[in-house]
Amino acid sequence: MRSRADVVVIGGGIVGLSTAYHLAKLGADVVVLEKGYVGSGSTFRCASGIRAQFTDEANVKLMKYSVKRWKELSDELGYDVGFVQTGYLFLATTEDEADVFRRTVKLHRRLGLGTRIIDMDEAREIVPILNTEPFILGQWNPEDGKASPFKSTFAFLMRAREMGVEVHEYTPVTAILVENGEVMGVKAGDRTIKADAVLNATNAWAPLVNEMAGLDRELIPIKPFKHQLVKTEPIKPGLVNPLVSPPSWNDSYIIQDAEDGGVIGGAGVEHGPTYDVTPTYDFLREVVRWMTRIAPPLKYVHIIRQWAGFYAKTPDSNPVMGEIKYVNGLYIAAGFSGHGFMMAPGVSEAMADLIMKGRTKVPLDWEWYDPHRFERGELRTSAFQIG
């Protein structure tokens, strides 16, 4: 292991690894330290959806850019990330909700997204097994999509390693070295790595890592909430290509895995704060109830897996990104509240630019995601939570 680096990245999930890649592109010597195996925290547990359809300007702009980057990544990295633009389809069950959708579409069009309102005939063409009867209309953006959490994490890992980045798995950081308000490096057990900058990319574990730098855990109050998913046996490809979600049905959704053909289902059942990932029966009952109402033929399909992961939530469900002002050289990109996977390409490029150059062309609103907003009692409008 190197004993000196320009930047140490703590956390080998998609955010940490993609930032390491972008840092290496800018010529930095980078070491990534991951306490488990890469992706083991939240990335490998995610539902794989990628959307620009948020309900506020900052998240829409960041995700519009991220989607553009997702399209480029397989060619750029030389490894397939499995990105496909299969769309996101939100479904309204009431007239009031339909009005909200119409207003959201206006915002999206102003910001350059291709979102539009569709009727249930068109929705049925897009999702052949959709139950159209309970829904009034759909909010549809065909440019949203999904990627393989597994392939994309490894694409960044392999390419970063080829560019000289050191990635050490099963290597938990045990201390962050700070002198006179300046970050000096990190310790992993008895090994020390000196560094000019340290990035906390540990999402659900970020407060524990901040604490190593002498910061109060509540300074940036990220809390781990258990969210769960189920997956069915493979069904015919194309039956549920987009992510389909009626938000008023307890934030439930279904999305077909483009690779193995199984249908992933999620719902807004939340436990915590907790670091426990044991699946629960209440979730299974709830999610299957909604899945079989969204697409009734799923009744006859077997559920084969259920697992849990974390939404690393901030008080306003928006991530924190930037430099932590109390420790020079300590940066954070965490608290993604369920959106880290989809946001990673845009976030990581911006974070690498910030660390190396102090500025970026990525359309990321630093003020919106300011890690210190909670100290000032500021809350953003809550980021739209589904998938």
Place this chain on the structure above:
Amino acid sequence: MQMRAPKGVMVLGQTDGEDPRENIIICRCNEVTQKDVEDLIDRGITDIEEIKRLLRIGMGPCQGRTCIPLVMGIIARKTGRRMEDIKVPATRVPIRPVPAGVLVGELDEE
């Protein structure tokens, strides 16, 4: 181990000249071969949790009953690790696949 036929002799289910490891199925659910597993290990990916996810071994309807022990054996052989030092990935519920309709009381158990 599969018998290799003399050169030029056609064997049903095996294309002449192919790497025989392409015909040895490790995971039936996701059609993963011995060669797929060994190629990843040769690229430096030797962690069973990572091999599992890249090849989707143990993630199909059989829940890994067949493939996981086989993959552990290949890892042990190729890396010199002992089988007992390789941690078995978490088993996911349900232990047996269940039709979704049964869980919501709309179908009877098969």
